[in-house]
Amino acid sequence: MPIDVVIVGAGPNGLMLACELALAGVRPLVLERLSEPSTEQRANGLVGQVVRMLDRRGLYERLSGGITPPHPVPHYMFGAFPLDLASLPGNPVYLLMAPQRRIEQMLAERASELGVEVRRGHEVTGLAQNPDMVTVEVAGPAGPYRIETRFLVGADGGHSVTRKLAGIEFPGVTTDRTVSRTAHVSLPAELIDPVGGGLAVPGYGTVPPFMHHRTERGLIAYAPFPSGPPAVTTIELRTPDDRLNQPLTISELRESVRRVLGADVPLGPPEGEGPHLMRRLAGGNTRLADRFREGRVLLVGDAAHVHSAIGGPGLNLGLQDAINLAWKLAAELNGWAPTGLLDTYESERRPVGRRVTMHTQAQSVLIGPGGEVTALRELFGELLADRHTVRRLADLVAGADIRYDMGPASGDAGAHALTGRWAPDLVLHTETGTVRLAELTRTARPLLLDLTDGGTLAGEAAPWSDRVDVVTARCDDPDVAALLLRPDCYVAWASASPRPDGPQREGLRSALTCWFGHPGDAAEAGSRSAGGVPASR
Numbered sequence: 001m002p003i004d005v006v007i008v009g010a011g012p013n014g015l016m017l018a019c020e021l022a023l024a025g026v027r028p029l030v031l032e033r034l035s036e037p038s039t040e041q042r043a044n045g046l047v048g049q050v051v052r053m054l055d056r057r058g059l060y061e062r063l064s065g066g067i068t069p070p071h072p073v074p075h076y077m078f079g080a081f082p083l084d085l086a087s088l089p090g091n092p093v094y095l096l097m098a099p100q101r102r103i104e105q106m107l108a109e110r111a112s113e114l115g116v117e118v119r120r121g122h123e124v125t126g127l128a129q130n131p132d133m134v135t136v137e138v139a140g141p142a143g144p145y146r147i148e149t150r151f152l153v154g155a156d157g158g159h160s161v162t163r164k165l166a167g168i169e170f171p172g173v174t175t176d177r178t179v180s181r182t183a184h185v186s187l188p189a190e191l192i193d194p195v196g197g198g199l200a201v202p203g204y205g206t207v208p209p210f211m212h213h214r215t216e217r218g219l220i221a222y223a224p225f226p227s228g229p230p231a232v233t234t235i236e237l238r239t240p241d242d243r244l245n246q247p248l249t250i251s252e253l254r255e256s257v258r259r260v261l262g263a264d265v266p267l268g269p270p271e272g273e274g275p276h277l278m279r280r281l282a283g284g285n286t287r288l289a290d291r292f293r294e295g296r297v298l299l300v301g302d303a304a305h306v307h308s309a310i311g312g313p314g315l316n317l318g319l320q321d322a323i324n325l326a327w328k329l330a331a332e333l334n335g336w337a338p339t340g341l342l343d344t345y346e347s348e349r350r351p352v353g354r355r356v357t358m359h360t361q362a363q364s365v366l367i368g369p370g371g372e373v374t375a376l377r378e379l380f381g382e383l384l385a386d387r388h389t390v391r392r393l394a395d396l397v398a399g400a401d402i403r404y405d406m407g408p409a410s411g412d413a414g415a416h417a418l419t420g421r422w423a424p425d426l427v428l429h430t431e432t433g434t435v436r437l438a439e440l441t442r443t444a445r446p447l448l449l450d451l452t453d454g455g456t457l458a459g460e461a462a463p464w465s466d467r468v469d470v471v472t473a474r475c476d477d478p479d480v481a482a483l484l485l486r487p488d489c490y491v492a493w494a495s496a497s498p499r500p501d502g503p504q505r506e507g508l509r510s511a512l513t514c515w516f517g518h519p520g521d522a523a524e525a526g527s528r529s530a531g532g533v534p535a536s537r
Contacts, residue, residue, distance in 0.1 A: 002148040013301030014155030015107035020326030022114035023444040035121035043100040048316035048398040051094035079366030080212035092400035160303035172287030184270035204263040218260040229270035248280040292346040305353040308360040327487035336517035416494035428473040463519035
């Protein structure tokens with residue numbers, strides 16, 4: 001019997017996809033080329049909407065080590081400009097510091113709890129597909145073998161073998177103007193600012209912590225992580241004598257810091273047990289797959305888009321790709337997906353990927369060296385005096401400016417302002433007590449929040465009870481009387497009327513049908529089908 005979904009890549013995106021599929025009753029298999037989890041130092045945390053999304057799956061506490069829900073941060077950055085968010089109403093920027101290897105470890109533990117099989121040391125070497133199936137060629141420790149699967153998802157990074165085998169183009173630009181150097185280091189205690197925690201450099205001034213700090217000669221970032229050694233990063237213009245064919249050394253990084261700041265910082269080797277970060281990157285790539293789907297092969301994360309890491313948008317983008325795709329794949333496999341549902345993965349997520357590649361390119365220009373960039377920054381700094389501009393940039397870096405087309409619900413002239421947007425963090429009063437919305441979305445199922453007087457909408461969703469949960473409650477927000485949430489926590493339909501009339505009820509039924517199919521459209525157990533899905537696009 002074919003496997004429901006084969007996922008190529010056991011990084012954060014592949015594992016998140018596997019967890020979401022398992023919650024929806026789908027049987028995924030994860031294939032990972034590496035025999036052991038990578039110890040390479042990569043991302044250092046999560047920023048944006050995905051922090052709240054982890055909270056809504058009960059995963060935030062596992063990473064944060066605390067029991068309190070996430071809170072927005074008072075400051076962030078854009079293009080080495082500080083963004084003051086402390087007084088911003090509805091500040092959307094959330095941050096969770098956690099090394100990528102810990103994120104992967106947590107998601108692997110969760111996948112194991114959900115019964116997901118992960119095969120390490122198994123590399124995809126070929127694929128062929130027809131209208132009903134994908135045949136995957138795999139090189140495993142015991143030799144080559146084949147797998148048949150209904151869908152194949154590439155979560156295998158920027159050099160994705162899945163993307164290449166599927167024939168999906170990856171257009172974009174490659175630059176070689178700059179060199180970035182990053183390493184864990186040790187620093188004399190007297191250089192640490194006891195008030196703000198920045199790096200007090202004699203002959204220069206203070207480099208603030210966890211911020212990009214630009215000079216006309218380059219950029220420096222100082223990150224004093226709460227656990228483990230601090231990290232220092234520099235970005236400079238590339239020169240002919242850069243030692244790109246040799247491993248990075250602390251001495252080379254120190255020379256780079258001296259050029260950027262015009263002052264010496266006595267960097268030393270990191271203390272404590274490794275693995276320690278020591279990385280040099282020349283140039284960069286900005287690329288976006290020309291399509292996210294080829295028949296029964298789909299892409300998520302870096303397999304679909306690569307860009308500068310500035311501002312940390314990568315995992316925010318990739319993990320939400322996985323969450324968006326998972327419930328739609330599950331709907332296809334469980335037999336109740338409306339026609340064209342799976343196509344909305346690309347139509348919704350590719351524009352988001354395009355937007356991230358745009359703003360990371362813009363930030364890369366703003367942090368560049370040179371007097372002409374300084375002039376551009378002077379003008380940009382004037383724009384940041386307008387709080388509307390700060391709001392716009394905060395929404396941009398958090399991914400909070402996304403609004404999906406919800407079909408009939410979006411086209412209605414009386415559509416609620418929340419339709420198509422991320423559901424707010426509501427506090428709900430139920431018969432059994434007060435709960436946060438995040439506590440009701442742990443199952444990754446569609447959810448109707450009936451907040452009307454007397455819970456009058458619950459009956460409208462009864463025909464969809466096999467796939468849509470209903471919670472009747474009260475809410476202190478006067479502008480929300482009912483919300484229909486997709487599993488990815490975007491609002492498919494909303495109402496502000498505590499006593500919905502006939503047209504509003506019809507709108508709810510229309511949204512239920514649009515996103516969750518007709519009542520009774522579900523495959524029988526053991527005979528799942530994905531009929532009607534085209535073999536190519």
